[in-house]
Amino acid sequence: MSDKNLKRIYMDHAAGTPLDPRVKDIMEPYLTEEFGNPGGLYREGRRAKDAIENARKTVAGVLNCATDEIVFTSGGTEGDVLALMGVAHAYMEKGRHIVSTNIEHHAVLSTLTALKKEEFEITLVDVEPNGIVDPKKIEAALRPDTILVSVMYANNEIGTIQPIAEIAKIVKKHGAIFHTDACQAAGYLPLDVQRLGVDLMVMNGTKMYGPKGSGALFVRKGVRIKPIFFGGAQEARRRAGTENVPAIVGFAKALKIASEERKKESARLCELRDYFIERLTKEIPRTILNGDARERLPNNVNVSILDIEGEATILYLDSHGIACSTGSACTSESLDPSHVILALGKPYEYAHASIRFSLGRETSKLDIDYVMEKLPEVVKILRKISPITVSENATGMSHPEAFAGEHLRVKAKSKSYKV
Amino acid sequence: MSIDVINQYTGEKWYYSDIVKDHFFKPRNLLLDAPEENNFDASGMVGSPACGDMMNMWVKIDRESERIKDLKWKTFGCGSAIAATSMYSVMLTENGGLTLAEALKVKPQHIMERLGGLPNRKIHCSVLADKAFHKTANNYFRKTGQYERIVVEGARVVDDRLNITDKDIEEAVLEGAQTLEEVQNKLKVGVGLSLSALTEIEQLVRFYSEKYYG
Numbered sequence: 040m041s042d043k044n045l046k047r048i049y050m051d052h053a054a055g056t057p058l059d060p061r062v063k064d065i066m067e068p069y070l071t072e073e074f075g076n077p078g079g080l081y082r083e084g085r086r087a088k089d090a091i092e093n094a095r096k097t098v099a100g101v102l103n104c105a106t107d108e109i110v111f112t113s114g115g116t117e118g119d120v121l122a123l124m125g126v127a128h129a130y131m132e133k134g135r136h137i138v139s140t141n142i143e144h145h146a147v148l149s150t151l152t153a154l155k156k157e158e159f160e161i162t163l164v165d166v167e168p169n170g171i172v173d174p175k176k177i178e179a180a181l182r183p184d185t186i187l188v189s190v191m192y193a194n195n196e197i198g199t200i201q202p203i204a205e206i207a208k209i210v211k212k213h214g215a216i217f218h219t220d221a222c223q224a225a226g227y228l229p230l231d232v233q234r235l236g237v238d239l240m241v242m243n244g245t246k247m248y249g250p251k252g253s254g255a256l257f258v259r260k261g262v263r264i265k266p267i268f269f270g271g272a273q274e275a276r277r278r279a280g281t282e283n284v285p286a287i288v289g290f291a292k293a294l295k296i297a298s299e300e301r302k303k304e305s306a307r308l309c310e311l312r313d314y315f316i317e318r319l320t321k322e323i324p325r326t327i328l329n330g331d332a333r334e335r336l337p338n339n340v341n342v343s344i345l346d347i348e349g350e351a352t353i354l355y356l357d358s359h360g361i362a363c364s365t366g367s368a369c370t371s372e373s374l375d376p377s378h379v380i381l382a383l384g385k386p387y388e389y390a391h392a393s394i395r396f397s398l399g400r401e402t403s404k405l406d407i408d409y410v411m412e413k414l415p416e417v418v419k420i421l422r423k424i425s426p427i428t429v430s431e432n433a434t435g436m437s438h439p440e441a442f443a444g445e446h447l448r449v450k451a452k453s454k455s456y457k458v
Numbered sequence: 459m460s461i462d463v464i465n466q467y468t469g470e471k472w473y474y475s476d477i478v479k480d481h482f483f484k485p486r487n488l489l490l491d492a493p494e495e496n497n498f499d500a501s502g503m504v505g506s507p508a509c510g511d512m513m514n515m516w517v518k519i520d521r522e523s524e525r526i527k528d529l530k531w532k533t534f535g536c537g538s539a540i541a542a543t544s545m546y547s548v549m550l551t552e553n554g555g556l557t558l559a560e561a562l563k564v565k566p567q568h569i570m571e572r573l574g575g576l577p578n579r580k581i582h583c584s585v586l587a588d589k590a591f592h593k594t595a596n597n598y599f600r601k602t603g604q605y606e607r608i609v610v611e612g613a614r615v616v617d618d619r620l621n622i623t624d625k626d627i628e629e630a631v632l633e634g635a636q637t638l639e640e641v642q643n644k645l646k647v648g649v650g651l652s653l654s655a656l657t658e659i660e661q662l663v664r665f666y667s668e669k670y671y672g
Contacts (some may be wrong), residue, residue: 171467348539351537355483359484369511369536369538369539369583374579374582388510391534424533424540425532425533429532440633441504441505442505443625443628444625444628
């Protein structure tokens, strides 16, 4: 609300992180005096070019790859679109089949939908009820004409970690190209592309205390991608447009810090995460953890607090100074409930009631204690308002009759439906 | 640190207007406990096809004057659904209550006006309150035998004496009725009907059973 003295407890780091002051410092000169276009042959240009190439070395060092395997982008969405479109268009003579999962980020899912219109065939493999894809199911989906497989490293909503290395082996054996969206994973999970065995990997600066509008795409040597931007020959003809020098410099610094602090910070956050989940599920009745409890990002807590709607919960929490997010249809521009929660085999009421807390470097145990002081009150109020009682093992909607005559695209008691 | 969101339509801080905020944090006419029998004359539950919110409404109506003496509600809905329904409940019950005929003329845009606006993609939330009341009014008309006053938008009447529509059949099936007999028990439909109407209802029962449970 408007209480200016209220301390803010920010728990939406999966959406965006604050800029690390060390990153800001290193970016500063490139916003002012070091303004040269890296394409220039004179001193200002050469200095900007050097800054980019140094950043590239840093990123390649963290990923354990060659510098010419890094393409700087404007973020996660551009990285995913460039990877998927780029490979699809470069290999369409070989085949037109692409395999992915039903919990991918919209940057992947919407790109695949666009490719479908170009007559590519898309197979989306369902994840298991714990939010993790079974590599055997990926293998079963592969066909002779499969050119590309895309599976995210860690899910942005429920934080589940996918068995990327295992899937990479299967895809390689099959002779297809493997892409992973690592936007949420960077900072928390190992990024060595040789160990992971991925061919393309996408990262995003603003998820790891770097600047917005920054990112990188790893493209393994030998993998061709067709550009999606046309213009100059920047980034080895893979990404036209004057390089965003401050963002690139900031991205590399943020990635370096994240990788240096990863183990310590992950261990700290895992402890906080488990403490938070335990208190949530013990102290607020009928609160269900979404996604696997162990194979999940150290900073991700996602629960469905049954019978109450997520947006109302968030507005109440905001008034107490707490920032978090929900998979409720009410908050999405498209008014669609979270496809990730639905993919777990839960009815839409679970998505409507889902709350994501994503912790960060500033999060302390005291912050969690504060949330646990306020949240139960909010739940109590909203449950009093709610007319429904969703079953804890529900696989279908609680009150399909309320939607009669609305051309329900659902089967009342089966698992797949959409309201 | 203050990170208030600015409403792009009104320029106000916070996502919603001050009136919306007030009704969201202090909703009027909420039913906080289970409804007691005899306390209300009719009720209705609806869902929003736009976002999945659900709304349950109860009313008490003075038989003689047809004024709304009490209106209570519950919702599984977002901030604007809560605020819009709260405002709607005030509009229908203030100053001694509107008559049923007057209340049925209150439109979602009237709720919006009183609220000082809602963001564009939240307008369907005010529609939900209106829809819940229309269903509750129909429930009242059915309970009091005033079948001719039942109005169901976008539905086809299959029993003109009781004003029962295909939507009613769909709802009965969704509530669990799977045979003609079970639907008849729920709706009292088909009593003394011609054979052709009965056949049509039977067909609808089969159609919806197949659609949702097949």
